[in-house]
Amino acid sequence: MQPKYSLIIPVYNEEATLPELFYRVSTVMDRMDGPVELILVNDGSCDRSLAIMRSLHDKDARVCYLSFARNFGHQIAVTAGLNFARGQAVVILDADLQDPPELIPDMVERWQQGYEVVYAQRTQRHREGWFKRLTAYVFYRLLKQLADVDIPTDTGDFCLMDRRVVEILNTMPERNRYLRGLRSWIGFRQTAILFEREPRFAGEVKYTFRKSFGLAVNGLVSFSKVPLRLSTYLGLFAAAIAVLMAILILYWRIFYLTSPLTGYAAIGVAIFFLGAVQLFSIGILGEYIGRIYEEVKNRPLYTLSEIAGFAERRELERQSADCGVGFEVSAQPNSAPSNEGRRQEGIGGRW
Ligand code: UDP
Ligand code: MG
Numbered sequence: 001m002q003p004k005y006s007l008i009i010p011v012y013n014e015e016a017t018l019p020e021l022f023y024r025v026s027t028v029m030d031r032m033d034g035p036v037e038l039i040l041v042n043d044g045s046c047d048r049s050l051a052i053m054r055s056l057h058d059k060d061a062r063v064c065y066l067s068f069a070r071n072f073g074h075q076i077a078v079t080a081g082l083n084f085a086r087g088q089a090v091v092i093l094d095a096d097l098q099d100p101p102e103l104i105p106d107m108v109e110r111w112q113q114g115y116e117v118v119y120a121q122r123t124q125r126h127r128e129g130w131f132k133r134l135t136a137y138v139f140y141r142l143l144k145q146l147a148d149v150d151i152p153t154d155t156g157d158f159c160l161m162d163r164r165v166v167e168i169l170n171t172m173p174e175r176n177r178y179l180r181g182l183r184s185w186i187g188f189r190q191t192a193i194l195f196e197r198e199p200r201f202a203g204e205v206k207y208t209f210r211k212s213f214g215l216a217v218n219g220l221v222s223f224s225k226v227p228l229r230l231s232t233y234l235g236l237f238a239a240a241i242a243v244l245m246a247i248l249i250l251y252w253r254i255f256y257l258t259s260p261l262t263g264y265a266a267i268g269v270a271i272f273f274l275g276a277v278q279l280f281s282i283g284i285l286g287e288y289i290g291r292i293y294e295e296v297k298n299r300p301l302y303t304l305s306e307i308a309g310f311a312e313r314r315e316l317e318r319q320s321a322d323c324g325v326g327f328e329v330s331a332q333p334n335s336a337p338s339n340e341g342r343r344q345e346g347i348g349g350r351w
Helices: 018-030 049-059 074-084 101-112 130-146 163-171 179-186 209-223 226-256 264-297 313-323 337-344
Strands: 005-011 036-042 063-068 089-092 117-125 155-162 190-197 302-308 327-329
Touching (some): 005 074, 005 101, 018 036, 018 101, 036 049, 049 063, 089 101, 101 155, 117 130, 130 209, 155 163, 155 179, 209 264
Parallel strands (some): 005 036, 036 063, 302 327
Antiparallel strands (some): 063 302, 089 155
16 A cells, blocks of 8 residues: 655664654554555664564564665665655654654644645754754854755754655755755745754764764755855965065065064964965865765665565665666575565665
8 A cells, every 4th residue: 555654764773762762653653644654764773773673564564664784874864765755745753752753743734734845943952962052053054154055944854745855855866965955955835843852762872973073064065165165265365464474574674674574483374374274275175076076986875785564576666766866785685584575575686
């Protein structure tokens, strides 16, 4: 049966939250006005998350899952879920219950009123560290100033999207995916619902500082060319300082015969300043060129080692052909004799 709603949940080492998550999500699913599929995407977890997903799938036919062959990151996990989702409305939420599933009916209501995208906007973050709150606050405002499209502040990936939006997202081939930006870029009628972000239900934060920083840089670089221009401005600024220093030196030479700017210290400062400007500019260029390189390589976005719950193989093939995003299955046909029926769906080379 074609589901009306798809819920996508990326999971990375969330064994502590999965049972409670399933309990809360399935309560919401029971009350929805049409068939729902729950797509859990295992992003290369090394704890018992996959085993829990298997047992949830055995227990409840609405649960489907995809399992990556390694950790590819949150944005790619959500992308995989979007590639496989079949619902008319698709909801993305985190596994740690920071995005309350109880908000989904409100989102659906807005969708039924005619909005193609309903995103959740945080009014408050409870018990998250000051550093995270401060950096997030600064980043979202910086992004709003710099980005070419209007990306609303304090929104994450928690949202509902209409089938039409999902289809467009699935045809976007880019590797460095900043989904909330892409979502804004697509347009259509979008609206926000406000919520207070609860602390994580259990377990450690999976978005390490490095991953969050990477996501932030991705957002800026993917949606703004201002950083490139920044190096031009810095170059101009350095040139202006150089001219000023030259005028000062001439002035002192002519009127005082000595100049306080001729010492080693002054020369040293100037050299370091110029060096910094140049390295900084090369770094910015590198960010853009590195992304071009990533795109040109054109590798598949992810590799799957196991999938279950997606009714027909043919349906999967149709979707993978439609979405234009390559993915590869790395498991060998006989690698999992104990779970054949379930696993064989996911086996068979490149689709
Ligand atoms: N996550 C993922 N892959 C990763 C890191 C995180 O799939 O490499 C998932 C994680 O399981 C959770 C969501 O992304 O469902 C958000 O992660 P987290 O709660 O650690 O981040 P934050 O709440 O700080 O944004
Ligand atoms: Mg979280």
